[in-house]
């Protein structure tokens with residue numbers, strides 16, 4: 001499973017994700033993101049686009065090995081975390 005550290009930043013930066021355009025509050029934050037506990041209010045019913053492993057299974061296995069797909073996703077996570085100056089403890093590490 002993708003080693004998400006639950007930083008919550010992907011859910012606050014959905015403006016460029018077409019599949020989530022109806023979820024965008026207008027500032028890039030998903031309407032289902034719970035700012036108080038930093039989690040998804042519809043976690044068990046969230047769309048596939050929000051699930052790294054599911055997206056690999058249904059689409060990205062055609063283009064990447066699973067490890068490379070994880071690495072690409074982790075780059076996005078870690079870049080967001082750098083932008084927000086998040087503590088290093090949230091860094092997503094793949095095979096390190």
Ligand code: SF4
Pocket residue numbers: 003004005006007008009010011076077078080092
């Ligand atoms: S940005 Fe990455 S580490 Fe943070 S919640 Fe999203 S998937 Fe998890």
Ligand code: SF4
Pocket residue numbers: 010011014020023030031032033034039040041042043046047050
């Ligand atoms: S539906 Fe949930 S997991 Fe998906 S972007 Fe919104 S808050 Fe995040």
